[in-house]
Amino acid sequence: MFSAGKRIIITGASSGIGFATAFRFAQYAGELILISRNQDRGETARKIIQTQYPNTPVHVLTADLSSPVSIKELVKQINTRWHSVDVLVNNAGGIFFQRFESIDGLEYTFSLNHMGYFRLAIKLLPLLEAAGAARIINVSSVLHRLAPLDFSDLQHSVQPYRGFFAYGRSKLANILFTRELAKRTDPRIIQAASLHPGFIQSNFASNPAGSLSGHIFQILSLVFGSSPVVGSAAVAFLAESPHIEHGGYYSNNSLSIPSKYARDEAAAQRLWDISMELA
Numbered sequence: 521m522f523s524a525g526k527r528i529i530i531t532g533a534s535s536g537i538g539f540a541t542a543f544r545f546a547q548y549a550g551e552l553i554l555i556s557r558n559q560d561r562g563e564t565a566r567k568i569i570q571t572q573y574p575n576t577p578v579h580v581l582t583a584d585l586s587s588p589v590s591i592k593e594l595v596k597q598i599n600t601r602w603h604s605v606d607v608l609v610n611n612a613g614g615i616f617f618q619r620f621e622s623i624d625g626l627e628y629t630f631s632l633n634h635m636g637y638f639r640l641a642i643k644l645l646p647l648l649e650a651a652g653a654a655r656i657i658n659v660s661s662v663l664h665r666l667a668p669l670d671f672s673d674l675q676h677s678v679q680p681y682r683g684f685f686a687y688g689r690s691k692l693a694n695i696l697f698t699r700e701l702a703k704r705t706d707p708r709i710i711q712a713a714s715l716h717p718g719f720i721q722s723n724f725a726s727n728p729a730g731s732l733s734g735h736i737f738q739i740l741s742l743v744f745g746s747s748p749v750v751g752s753a754a755v756a757f758l759a760e761s762p763h764i765e766h767g768g769y770y771s772n773n774s775l776s777i778p779s780k781y782a783r784d785e786a787a788a789q790r791l792w793d794i795s796m797e798l799a
């Protein structure tokens with residue numbers, strides 16, 4: 521198993537798929553670093569995990585992954601404490617049914633779901649490279665199929681804002697980022713892949729910018745969604761498998777073909793350049 525005995529960072533580890541994944545990793549990981557935006561929720565997650573797996577070191581670091589300042593501080597703390605990281609799971613995300621902005625003026629879904637993944641992975645590349653053979657796992661969604669990226673309105677500030685489309689585009693960005701990252705990294709040192717975890721019972725529509733659509737979405741997810749344990753198995757598949765496709769998109773634990781928009785190499789490169797400028 522690739523990730524046995526390894527140092528693993530997982531974002532959004534306080535609930536849902538992230539917590540279930542951390543709980544699973546704790547069975548065999550060398551060390552777990554849970555990233556939570558809320559210290560108390562992170563500590564609660566840590567205590568539950570350590571009750572079951574007292575011998576696995578589990579640390580909690582807090583960060584608001586929609587904030588470049590907070591990510592910078594997080595990376596500083598990680599760099600101070602560790603010299604290498606074997607697996608990074610970018611999982612923290614949400615769907616927002618009203619438009620609002622992150623502290624650096626980006627549309628919030630784009631900022632959290634895409635720039636959060638991008639910033640953290642890019643800033644942690646030296647530590648991942650130091651591991652010798654590392655993995656970056658980006659939790660995307662089948663909803664990436666909803667629409668292409670609109671480079672003339674990446675921040676959804678011109679066209680009327682629609683939460684599902686903003687979300688779908690951010691999850692498309694996760695796949696484009698993963699594919700472009702794969703082109704720019706040596707697979708002997710870093711392997712990156714993205715995945716759809718399934719339709720999972722979740723809190724991710726229950727944010728302060730909630731709306732009727734958010735409540736309906738959450739009820740549907742509670743009634744029809746699978747347990748977060750199912751989503752965690754999909755994430756863990758990419759951490760545990762001895763071989764994964766560098767840049768691949770996975771669904772149902774197998775390599776899958778993402779939408780044609782996700783296979784657009786020019787879009788991947790353009791998104792990379794814009795993200796790098798923003799970062």
Ligand SMILES: NC(=O)c1ccc[n+]([C@@H]2O[C@H](COP(=O)([O-])OP(=O)(O)OC[C@H]3O[C@@H](n4cnc5c(N)ncnc54)[C@H](OP(=O)(O)O)[C@@H]3O)[C@@H](O)[C@H]2O)c1
Pocket residue numbers: 531532533534535536537538556557558561583584585586611612613614632659660661662716717718719720721722723724725741745
């Ligand atoms: N659920 C599904 O059906 C589904 C399907 C496809 C893809 N996904 C993807 O799966 C991932 C996890 O979603 P989930 O369903 O497990 O939802 P969830 O239960 O709401 O978990 C989301 C996690 O992200 C954290 N988070 C939210 N905003 C943050 C911020 N600004 N800074 C740092 N952390 C933040 C949350 O922290 P708090 O505990 O503080 O809220 C929580 O731990 C997301 O990327 C989502 O797009 C989910």
